[in-house]
Amino acid sequence: MRSRKSWVMALALTSVLALSACGNNGGNNTANGGNAEASNAPTQTNSGAELSGSILASGSTALQPLVEQVAEKFMEQHAGLDIQVQGGGSGTGLTQVAEKQVDIGNSDVFAEEKLKDADAEKAKALVDHQVAVVAIAAVTHPAVGVDGLTKQQLVDIFTGKITNWKDVGGADQKIQIINRPASSGTRATFEKFALGTKTEDLQGSIQEDSSGTVKKIIGETPGAIGYLALSYLDQTVQTLKYDSVDPSVDNVISGKYPVWAYEHMYTNGEPNETVKAFLDYFLTDEVQNGDVTELGYIPASKMQVSRDVAGTVTNK
Amino acid sequence: MLNNKIAQNHKSRIEKHHIEDFIGRSYMSFCVLLLIVAIISMVYFVMSKGISTFVVDKVSVSDFFFGTKWSPEGSNPSFGALPFIAGSFVTTLLAALIASPLSICAALFMTEIVPGWGKKLLQPVIELLSGIPSVVYGFVGLSVIVPFLRNVFPGQGIGVAAGSIVLSVMILPTITSVTVDALSALPQNLKESSFALGATRWQTIARVIIPTTLPAILTGVVLGMARAFGEALAVQMVIGNAPFIPKSLFESASTLTSVITLGMGNTTMGSPQNNSLWSMALVLMLMTFLFVFIVRLLEKRRAI
Amino acid sequence: MKARTVDKIATGIIVTLALLIVAVLAGLLGYILFRGMSHISWDFLTSAPQKIRAGGGVGPQLFNSLFLLVLTLLITVPLGLGAGIYMAEYARPGRITGFIRLIVEVLSSFPSIVVGLFGLLLIVNIFGLGFSLVSGALALTVFNLPLMVRITEQAFRSVPAQQKEAGFALGLSKWKIVTTVLFPVALPAIITGTILSAGRVFGEAAALMFTAGMSSPRLNFSNWNPLSPSSPLNPFRPAETLAVHIWKINSEGLAPDAVQIAAGASAVLVITVLIFNLAARYVGRLIYRKLTASRRMN
Numbered sequence: 054m055r056s057r058k059s060w061v062m063a064l065a066l067t068s069v070l071a072l073s074a075c076g077n078n079g080g081n082n083t084a085n086g087g088n089a090e091a092s093n094a095p096t097q098t099n100s101g102a103e104l105s106g107s108i109l110a111s112g113s114t115a116l117q118p119l120v121e122q123v124a125e126k127f128m129e130q131h132a133g134l135d136i137q138v139q140g141g142g143s144g145t146g147l148t149q150v151a152e153k154q155v156d157i158g159n160s161d162v163f164a165e166e167k168l169k170d171a172d173a174e175k176a177k178a179l180v181d182h183q184v185a186v187v188a189i190a191a192v193t194h195p196a197v198g199v200d201g202l203t204k205q206q207l208v209d210i211f212t213g214k215i216t217n218w219k220d221v222g223g224a225d226q227k228i229q230i231i232n233r234p235a236s237s238g239t240r241a242t243f244e245k246f247a248l249g250t251k252t253e254d255l256q257g258s259i260q261e262d263s264s265g266t267v268k269k270i271i272g273e274t275p276g277a278i279g280y281l282a283l284s285y286l287d288q289t290v291q292t293l294k295y296d297s298v299d300p301s302v303d304n305v306i307s308g309k310y311p312v313w314a315y316e317h318m319y320t321n322g323e324p325n326e327t328v329k330a331f332l333d334y335f336l337t338d339e340v341q342n343g344d345v346t347e348l349g350y351i352p353a354s355k356m357q358v359s360r361d362v363a364g365t366v367t368n369k
Numbered sequence: 370m371l372n373n374k375i376a377q378n379h380k381s382r383i384e385k386h387h388i389e390d391f392i393g394r395s396y397m398s399f400c401v402l403l404l405i406v407a408i409i410s411m412v413y414f415v416m417s418k419g420i421s422t423f424v425v426d427k428v429s430v431s432d433f434f435f436g437t438k439w440s441p442e443g444s445n446p447s448f449g450a451l452p453f454i455a456g457s458f459v460t461t462l463l464a465a466l467i468a469s470p471l472s473i474c475a476a477l478f479m480t481e482i483v484p485g486w487g488k489k490l491l492q493p494v495i496e497l498l499s500g501i502p503s504v505v506y507g508f509v510g511l512s513v514i515v516p517f518l519r520n521v522f523p524g525q526g527i528g529v530a531a532g533s534i535v536l537s538v539m540i541l542p543t544i545t546s547v548t549v550d551a552l553s554a555l556p557q558n559l560k561e562s563s564f565a566l567g568a569t570r571w572q573t574i575a576r577v578i579i580p581t582t583l584p585a586i587l588t589g590v591v592l593g594m595a596r597a598f599g600e601a602l603a604v605q606m607v608i609g610n611a612p613f614i615p616k617s618l619f620e621s622a623s624t625l626t627s628v629i630t631l632g633m634g635n636t637t638m639g640s641p642q643n644n645s646l647w648s649m650a651l652v653l654m655l656m657t658f659l660f661v662f663i664v665r666l667l668e669k670r671r672a673i
Numbered sequence: 674m675k676a677r678t679v680d681k682i683a684t685g686i687i688v689t690l691a692l693l694i695v696a697v698l699a700g701l702l703g704y705i706l707f708r709g710m711s712h713i714s715w716d717f718l719t720s721a722p723q724k725i726r727a728g729g730g731v732g733p734q735l736f737n738s739l740f741l742l743v744l745t746l747l748i749t750v751p752l753g754l755g756a757g758i759y760m761a762e763y764a765r766p767g768r769i770t771g772f773i774r775l776i777v778e779v780l781s782s783f784p785s786i787v788v789g790l791f792g793l794l795l796i797v798n799i800f801g802l803g804f805s806l807v808s809g810a811l812a813l814t815v816f817n818l819p820l821m822v823r824i825t826e827q828a829f830r831s832v833p834a835q836q837k838e839a840g841f842a843l844g845l846s847k848w849k850i851v852t853t854v855l856f857p858v859a860l861p862a863i864i865t866g867t868i869l870s871a872g873r874v875f876g877e878a879a880a881l882m883f884t885a886g887m888s889s890p891r892l893n894f895s896n897w898n899p900l901s902p903s904s905p906l907n908p909f910r911p912a913e914t915l916a917v918h919i920w921k922i923n924s925e926g927l928a929p930d931a932v933q934i935a936a937g938a939s940a941v942l943v944i945t946v947l948i949f950n951l952a953a954r955y956v957g958r959l960i961y962r963k964l965t966a967s968r969r970m971n
Contacts, residue, residue, distance in 0.1 A: 109803065114634070114921075117888060139804045139911045140887035142634020144643065151637075154801060167637050229525055234610065234628075235442040236635035236642055251443060259527055259621045260610035262631045263924025265931065266511075273516065274525050386846040393848040397763060400755030401773055404822070407815055408776045411783070411791050418794065471690055478691035482684060491691065493950070494698045500869075500946040502876025504919045505705060505939045511923075513704065538701070541694065569680035592782075599784020601879040602920060626786050626879075633790065633883065638798070650787050657787075661779050 105133035106327055112139075112146015112159030113238070115264070115282065116316045119185060119348050120159060126344070127334050136331065143167065143238050150319050151175040156328050158319040161187070161238030163362040179319040184335045185350035187282050188313040189243050190300035192268075192290040194277045198223035201294030208248050210278060213255045218276060230258040231270050231279035237262055242314040243280045245364060247295060284349020305351055308358035308366065315353065315360070412654070418644065419651025422448065426641040433648060439612035439628075441642040448645045450625075454652065455614045457624040459529060460604065461597045464536035469590050471537075472544035473579075480552040481574060491545075499542035507606035510535040515607055524619030525609070532608035532624070536600060540593035547589030551582040584670045591667065595660035599653060601626035625649045702943065709940025712933045718941070722918070723928055731938050736905055737806070737912040738945075741885065742874050744810040744908060749817045750867065756818075757825020762851055781819035788815045789880035797884055804911040809885025813874050820873075824866030828859035865957035872949040876942060878916035886911030887921055915942050 110120055117140050124136035141149075143160040147167050150158025158179070160167070168176035191207060193199060197218045202210070209215040210228055218226045232254065233240035244251050254260070259274075261267045264285045271277040272289035283300060286292050292300060295312060304310035318335070320328060334340060341352035360366050422428050428448045436449020475495070479488045514534055519526030555578060563573040579586070609621025610631060629646050636643040716730060723729030760777075764770040792812035802808045832855050840850035888911050899906040913921065919938045922931045 111804065114887065121888065137911060138888055140634075141804065141883075142636075144636040144638075144640075145634050148638040149798070152798070154798060154803065167640070169640070172637065172639060232611075234631040234635070235440060235612075236632045238635065241442075253440060253443070254612050256611065256613045256616070257620050258609075258611045259525065260612075260623075260631070261924075262635070265922070265924045266606070269511075270525075270527065274519070274527075277525075386849070390846050390848040393851070394763065397755045397759035400752045401759050403752060404756055404773065404776050404780065404818065407818070408780055410795065411780075411788075411815070414791055414794055415787065471694055474687045474690035475694050477687050482687060482691075487691070491695065494695060496869075497702070497947060497950060498698055500872040500876065500950060501701075501705075502878065502916045502919075502942055502946070504878045504916050504923075505876070505942060508919060508923060508935060508939055509701060509704060538697070569676050571680040571683035572676060574683070595782050599782075599786065601784065601786040606923070626784065629786055629790070630879070630882075633793075638794075647790070650790050653784050653787050657779060657782050657784065661775070661782060664778075665775075 104131040104327055104330055107135040107137065108157065108328055108331055109155045110136070110138045110146075110157035110159060110318070111141050111149050111155045112157075113143045113161045113316070114140045115161055115187065115239070116159045116185070116318075119316070119344060119350060120157075120318070122344050122348065123335060123340055124331070126340075127331055134327065144236070147179075147319065150179060150321050153321050156320065156324070157332075158321075160317045160319060161314065162241055163315075163317065164319055165362050166241065178321055180321075180323060182318045182320065182324075182332045182335070183315040183353045184318055184332070185316040185341075185345050185353050186305065186313050186356055187242075187284075187316055187350055188300055188302070188305045188310060189239060189247070189280050189282055190286060190312070191243075191247065191278065191280050191293040191295065192271055192286065193279075193293060194271055194273075194275055195289070195291045196224065197226055197276060197278075197291065199293065200291065201297055203296050204247065204249065207295075208250065208252075211248055211252045211255075226276040229274055229277045230255060231267055231274070231277050232258050232260050233267070233280075234260050234262050238314070239264070239280070239282070243312060246314070247280070247312040282349070283351075302351055306355050306357055308356075308368070311366075313351070316350065415647065415651055415654050418647035419654075420648070422641065422644040422648040426644055428641070428645070433645070437614060441632075441645060446641065448641070450645070450649055450652070452612050452614045453623050453625045453628050453649060456529070456608070456622040457598055457626070459615070459622070460532045460536055460608070460624055461594050463529070463533035463618075464540055464597045465590055465594050467533065467537035468540050468544055468593060472541055472589070472593075473548055473586060475541075475545050476548035476552055477574060477578075479549055481570065481578065492549075495542045495545050498538075499546070503539065503600060503603040506535050506539055507603035510603060510607040518619065522619050524617065525621070526619075527607060527609040527621055528617075528619045529608065529615050529622050530618040532604045532622075533618075535603050535607055536597040539600060539603065540597050543593040543596055544586075544589040547592060548582070548586050551585030551589070552578065554585075555582060584667045588664050588667045591660055591663050595657065595664075598656055598660070599626065601630050605630045625653055629653075705936075705939050705943050709936040709938070709943075712937030713940060717937055722922075722934070729928055729930075729934060731915060731918060731934070731941065733905075734913055734915045734918040734938070735941065737885075738875055738914040738916070740905065741806055741809055741813070741881075741912060741914055742871055744806055745813045745817055745874050746867065746871065748810060748814050749821050752814075753818055753821020754825050754863075757822045758829060758851055760822060761826040761829035762847070762855070777819040777822050781816055781823070783816060785816065785877060785880040788812055789883035791815070792880060792884035802909070804884065804886030804888075806885060806908045806910060806912045809881050809912065809914075810908075812880045812884040813877060816880075817870055817874055820870045821867065824870065825859070825863055828862035828866065829855055831862065832858045861957045861961040864960060865953045868949050868953035868956065872946045875945060875949070876916050878914070878920050881914055881917050882920070885914065885917070887913050887917055 117138060121138045124138050128134055128136055143162060144167055146158035147160055147164055149155040151168065164176040164179045164181070191202065199218060199221055202221060206215065206221050211230065215221060216228050218224050218228055259270060261270065264281055267279050268281055268285050268290060271279045295310065298304055298310045300310050305313050318332060324332060336354055341354045345352045357369055358366050359369055422433065423430055433448055433450050435451055436447060437451050438447045438449045439452060440447050475491055479491050510531060514531050515526035518531055559577060559581065560573055563577045604624055605627035608624060608627055610623050610627050611621040612623050612628070615622035629649055632642065632646050636646065718730065718735060719732040720730030721732055760773065789812060792808055796802050796808045796811050797804060836854055836858060837850055840854040894905055897904060897906055899908065915938055919935050923935050928934065
């Protein structure tokens with residue numbers, strides 16, 4: 054079995070090396086002596102006194118625009134530096150940073166929540182850098198006639214106990230749930246902090262992973278309810294108060310509105326100088342009050358409360 | 370001396386030819402070898418990842434294939450993939466049901482009824498249709514078909530019906546072009562003798578043309594179904610993605626491809642959630658083998 | 674008499690359904706083009722996308738799509754030619770040839786998402802090429818290569834047998850016959866087929882999401898050094914293609930004009946495929962004419 058495996062690997066390896074040799078006309082850094090493992094991107098990072106080299110980040114698509122924008126600014130300040138930001142999803146980011154394929158893994162959730170059981174060891178090696186906060190609000194189609202729900206009402210809706218808007222004081226209209234797939238970080242946050250319980254999927258519910266699609270469907274579908282990050286809210290959907298608390302930035306910062314989560318940038322072990330400089334730059338006021346706010350996130354540095362992986366909230 | 374020179378010349382020329390021939394042959398063998406390597410490594414990697422759900426995570430095979438409960442993140446995770454397998458089959462069959470009669474009519478129109486301008490009109494349109502990227506189909510499906518279904522039928526518009534309609538438009542060109550090829554390859558005298566017997570055009574089509582070309586037409590349908598079964602983005606955008614076996618055509622459902630698209634980026638490699646998605650990729654791959662096998666069978670029947 | 678009525682009705686149904694298809698297709702194309710055309714401008718085609726402001730373009734994505742296409746063809750055309758010529762001229766009918774043909778068939782019908790996952794596992798993660806143009810091109814190779822093999826094989830097989838026999842009669846070696854006699858005759862069909870297959874590469878998204886990535890680093894279009902990370906020509910940078918971009922802004926777009934951009938980008942994509950189709954016909958005919966008219970004995 055083992056020898057067969059290595060045989061296949063060798064064949065595949067040769068083919069890909071040959072292919073990439075055909076493919077890049079300039080002649081590049083892949084085919085170094087046949088040891089493809091060694092050509093992992095992060096090895097290009099050479100930390101010196103001045104900031105140079107390259108940083109590779111991948112993961113959460115929700116965090117990607119922010120990291121991209123900050124990276125562009127940082128590169129303008131340090132001409133010798135190259136930062137590449139890739140998407141792929143939180144799971145991909147955590148996988149790749151744990152395998153040291155990238156320098157930074159972006160994630161919407163704590164690494165411990167994704168890397169469980171057999172992979173729990175991997176999560177321990179990762180160092181968390183919380184750069185922003187995303188708050189999530191329940192939203193409905195504008196015509197359901199409800200502008201706020203209690204926690205219990207939300208739980209009843211998402212577990213299928215309440216199926217008509219008139220039962221929560223709205224119009225006589227069937228409730229259509231627009232949920233996220235079970236693996237979604239946004240769903241994990243919403244269930245943990247808004248519902249306080251994991252919910253089973255309901256027959257007939259619609260599931261979309263991306264906030265844009267969720268917003269579009271909620272705006273178009275009569276009786277729809279779902280949840281969106283604050284940055285996606287606009288007049289096409291009705292934003293709901295949660296236990297009479299408005300999902301505003303101020304309420305999140307003061308800790309009154311509980312449905313929020315950190316955006317994490319994980320490094321494998323303590324970051325090297327270059328990566329550290331980049332991550333430090335993220336926490337400067339310039340970025341926190343500038344780009345973070347501009348793109349609809351909430352500055353992590355402003356938060357008056359903090360929360361650990363178990364969800365325990367403490368005042369700062 | 371002259372003879373000698375000619376001989377020498379002759380010898381070297383042969384050698385040059387031989388070398389050229391040898392290099393050419395080696396290069397070609399290398400290319401063919403690459404194809405073999407590509408398929409072996411694909412099968413190997415997808416297999417080894419796909420079976421780890423059963424080997425590493427100890428999910429029982431029957432739970433996976435016949436379980437209807439999909440809740441990989443729950444406190445008591447269950448990995449029933451039947452809803453997705455069922456969703457894939459239902460949408461694919463429906464799409465084939467919608468697209469096949471339309472495609473066959475289009476092919477008959479192009480070859481039997483108005484062979485001249487019919488072909489000139491339809492051929493480019495069909496070719497173009499096969500070139501439209503699947504994301505564009507999804508985009509149009511979401512902005513045209515879904516609102517239409519929502520207004521006309523019960524439900525939210527998003528669901529099995531929307532997915533099947535989008536897929537049927539996508540596989541139309543495949544079925545049509547295979548059918549057209551089969552119909553044009555039909556010997557002319559077969560039709561002529563039918564007409565000579567006093568048969569009308571419809572009688573000729575129904576009793577002569579369709580029966581003789583049936584294996585070829587079915588090949589087209591199976592190829593179309595293979596495409597529909599593996600299509601990911603367009604379906605995912607309009608089907609709703611609820612992990613349940615749908616009770617009605619207008620209810621949200623999932624396919625194998627849509628659940629892979631949604632879950633792959635959000636799960637970490639090696640976790641049970643991720644492995645179960647690979648198992649579904651393995652199912653997709655096995656289905657591809659099955660489709661190719663059926664096409665082969667049909668082709669064999671055609672040859673006889 | 675009855676048979677005639679049935680015939681009339683049946684013909685009527687067939688014609689109606691055929692015209693229905695034409696109408697649906699025309700409507701589809703019209704919808705894509707008319708919704709998107711109003712948004713297409715030179716600026717839209719060349720400027721970079723905006724994250725939250727309106728007025729972003731698809732310049733880098735368009736470039737990425739074209740560049741990825743070139744990379745893919747650089748890999749697949751030589752390999753496809755080699756394997757295709759082998760299948761047409763060298764392979765003896767038998768088990769092995771049958772097996773190779775089966776492989777070609779299976780490879781070309783693999784769902785693109787499975788190819789994408791395979792690329793993610795092997796090329797992106799195990800080989801460590803990361804989300805990059807090379808990874809994307811290699812993934813696309815998996816289904817473009819069998820297509821090229823088939824195109825080449827068919828093109829060579831359709832060359833009249835007399836031409837080959839004439840070559841043998843002249844005492845040419847097999848390789849000489851293939852390269853100097855058969856290849857020029859087969860070339861128009863190969864080129865037409867290649868351009869048509871390029872359309873599929875151009876519109877592919879599912880396989881690229883997992884291999885070429887969904888991000889586009891800032892590109893410096895005055896830097897043409899393929900080794901520099903910000904150079905558009907660097908094949909080791911992540912690249913979002915036009916088709917992936919449509920998918921992304923449809924789902925995650927924060928810009929207020931995301932819908933129009935998606936419509937515009939869809940139209941650009943369809944127009945490009947249209948151009949490919951027309952070019953395939955035109956170029957094929959042109960080369961055919963040139964080769965057949967100007968062929969002389971040397």
